[in-house]
Amino acid sequence: MAQPPTQRDFVGYGETPPEFRWPGNARVAVSLVINVEEGAERSIARGDKADDLAAHWIPAQPAAVRNVTLESAFEYGSRAGIWRLLRILRKHGVQATAFCCAVALQLNPPIAAALVRDGHEIADHGHQWDTHTELDDDAEQRLIVASRDAIKESTGHVPTSWYSRDGLKPGTRQVLATNGFSYESNSFNDDLPHWGSGQGNPRLPVLPYAGDTNDSGLFKQFPTATAFGNHLTAALDMLLEDPRGGPSVMSVGLHPRLIGRPAYAVALERFIAHARHKDVWFATREDIVNAWLHITTAEQTTAGGSPAS
Template structure:
């Protein structure tokens, strides 16, 4: 039996069989959000006061998290992203004239001001990706709140504009509430449960969620999840785009998020696949490639925050 005194905290229903028509600008059949994650320099490291080295999302075969030790190979995998990959991906996106969103880790920006300056000159949306690229699941609430404030301040100071989007990636159960309490955010993206934005009430306030994607994500080339090469990544994302585009043609427009990482897709053997994917999408009519901020602002205009129920 269900415990009616303690409502189930998950929504397994969503929009159901009748999702809303987003009416994307210009009658677009699909809204595409390209997200460039900038994390290099904010990962686990004893240099950063952590108890162990990083062990996730490198081209090494699942390196161990070394307790109390640095892992030079892991560190240099990350350094490729900040030294080379970030510039390659930015150049490609600018050449193709596509809008995007950067999920920026505060510490990573602090350690490479040249990248922050490039984001500022580009005019790209820079959203918060946490002060550290770590798992916040068991981080004390006070520490997470302080890290959140520092990340907001870092991006505001280095990029020149206060971030309006939040995405931790490995959040705690407190993260969304802390983001709402911090104020100033249009949306957060710590969600993977829909192809359309949706509203929640958090701490009594309406809050917009723009779901993100772990499946249309180059990280799968480092997670041993069936995508080994750039061509695998291209094929999977192209299939997802084609399906969602057809859905839009049939009167059910959706949103597609594509996750990118400078140290992963920025490698020479993979970036050509991203180039071909963008070319494939741009060859279609009615494709709106937009920042997450632009998508959030459109949703706010089309579907204003709901009034609280009486």
């Protein structure tokens, strides 16, 4: 019986992923991602109809009045948490990728300056931590361009990639390719970079992100920092020891209002120290994509195929 047509790719690399190693002969590339969102969330104080303050350890209550206590828990990320996180990364000499909301950088210029100073990759996470899937293509493009330009103004760097709060629409990758983004991260479907699939998709690299190795689990499935740290370590060790051929990428999502809390920060520092003794390459997402492009293009050329474009 014929299979129904689909624009989705269920096969990917399959049982035989490409055989290569990351720089330094590493088997696993670890991508740390800082989500810079504080100040870009919906807020009654800013004139929005409702607060958008639930993404931390204090549960928000639906209300049409301002809740200053909830606001303060969100603000911890920009006032204290981000600086503890950056200190840890500097201590270990690790560069991360910053998914930046434009308004968050505008409200706290020292964060923008510190990210650039420390060599972290600047990526686009929206203008005001916006949702996009309900927008038409033109409205989405206007919002993406606005956030891109505002982030460039705050940092002096054109964002390399774009990550949506609520995911992609079928036409989003074309918008990204048309407006100068070099890759995108709105996928959870693999352990390696790949080319976006589906009719009408541009030739744009995709570096999948991860939802489980993400500190947002600290107010969901991980009851303690130790549980979160153990999960990170288990994920890394599996990728290192897996008999599956080839390399892998491990993405770790970090939110300063969460991982910046002292006990949670310890879990991250212990994970980095553990990984430092393993066959691991800590890298920005841009560096991972560029290494993948360079290695796979060279392999295709050597094999007599057409280089990736």
